[in-house]
Amino acid sequence: MDRTERRDHAERAAPTLAVFKLASCDGCQLTLLDCEDELLALTGTVRVAHFLEASSAVRPGPYDLALVEGSITTPADAERIRAIRASARHLVTIGACATAGGIQALRDFADVDEFRRTVYARPDYIETLATSTPVSAHVDVDFELRGCPIDRRQLLEVLTAFLAGRKPDVPNHSVCFACKRRGTVCVTVARGTPCLGPVTHAGCGAICPAYGRGCYGCFGPAGTVNLSALIPVLHRDGLDDRDTERLLRTFNAAAFAPYDKEVRP
């Protein structure tokens, strides 16, 4: 084989990667392009077969690994995700939209017709579901990577793990653990700043407390969530019921809701 043939052969043998997008801001798939130091090495290892934001070359499935960003908010996307699932050996959802319905799941707590009328002059033109649901509510998902947006290091860990056929090493502990590891003084203890760190999934690197603000829960619930212990602390630190509800109902509204219901039936 000459050099070109060898390269072509290696490419055919390389695992294929596909990236799909549903209702979302593009930020999580952008995280892949933000891997500036690793991007070319990664694309030397996998064959990017479908990634509309990055390439006009679109190859048909089946794909070895499909990353899906975004939530299901239209009947068409509910159909589309089944086709994506059928084309993918492994399906990994990336980001708060795909794993928890995202910020657009705020419609789940509201009257979607009222939303339509608020935003559009011709609400009757809008085809949308009354809910914004995670991909896992529609099809089987092999792994869910949290975050609004996802973290670049965690994304690389997940990609590496799937390429190596092992389980991704993405711990399920809370932001509090990450703060301790980073050596950040606790903003709640030291300054009485309301913080969702104790109930939020780690992965961001505990950025907010390091920048002097409380965690606002953009990675969704951690493995163990004890809201009934946290809510009195939030109240002590100056949040009323309405503030607390808004804090919990933002980027992962649908994911925190079941825990909140336990506390406030």
Next chain:
Amino acid sequence: MTHRGSRVLHVGSLSRVEGEGALHLSVSGTAVTSARLQIYEPPRFFEAFLRGRAHTEPPDITARVCGICPVAYQLSACAAIEDACDVEVPDPIRELRRLLYCGEWIESQTLHIYLLHAPDFLGRDGAIDLARTHRADVERGLRLKQAGNAILELLGGRAIHPVNVRVGGFHRAPTRAELQPLAEQLRRAMDDALATVHWAAGFEFPDAHCPYDLLALSEPGRYAIDTGTPTVLTEQSDAVRQFALTDFTDEVVEEQVPHSTALHATLRGRRHLTGSLARFAINRRSLSPIALQAATEAGLSGECRNPFRSILVRAVEVVYAVDEALRVIAAYEPPARPFVEVPPRAGVGHGATEAPRGLLYHRYALAADGTVTDARLVPPTAQNQGAIEEDLRRIAETALAGRATAGVGGAADTGTVDDAALTLLCERAIRNHDPCISCSTHFLDLTVDRAPLP
């Protein structure tokens, strides 16, 4: 001339754009009867769910409109809310905001240049494919993009949806010492930015001309990024007019048009364009000397109305943003406090900044306790959509009539244009403008007319 009669071209999923869109072109002989850029990004209802939130929340929430330009949303939101609450932010904080915004310009414009746009000029599917033949160029682009992200990460905490921005300023201001490594990285980035202008200047550009009004912010003495007054340069380029930000929605009118289900904004009925070409036409005299020199060397001596050349203008803007970031860092004195208090009051506030893709306007109405009672976001893509469609129509008609000049590829150069070449050309016309379709704050969901190909 084409040998075929009526036909319909449809590209179901546009690639190398941000978000999801489709293109629909109806052709009869050499005439384009309809050119539609269709946005099928599902609506996400931001304006609806901002109602009832506290006045401190829109910067974090509206960042989620777009992962590509979250800072633009954060800073337009801050400006509007501070306006509603009648709070002026002191200069040191304004300068830090400008530095953060420079980071987004560098990152986002470089992403467009290298990953989305340049592959069109070099006949490649994308940057990954481009790296096979132009590895050093792609590596330079990634390095430059990384420098922009480094600003966002240091000042904002992370590159996508930064956490450090708040109404009134920042949660935490950096020390002078923390900014020094950034200055070193930016000095290296300046070499890459200048090389980018030189590289793009060597591309072959099809002839095209966009005869629209141009809209950008402008302010005295410097290139407008984070603040300024809406300024219109009319189609004839001989008249400039300004209007107050409070009149924005009277001047920039969004409406539904019969042939499309997406909202189109016009300047009271006149088609307009916002973004790099508009900014450069209106503000180029305010560029720093090094950016102005780069522009002149790249052949951009006056205003540029060829959308294919927008890649060059973006490259010049990256040079400016690197230079401006270095200036802010060199002059930086940490503010006494990283933010000023913004006590709520009842009122309406307006804010606009220059997102990489163009002017982004926010308006909020607040109740006395700061609760948002109404929100309006006008993103650049809603404003540019009409101009993009007009570009599509003109560029397609030129190609169909066999008048296309060198550089468009396909059979266009020989006087006949097949559907594949025409489709490619139209996709290029769209990517010239870098439509960020994710900012679907109020794009409508679409029924795609799937007319069969003849």
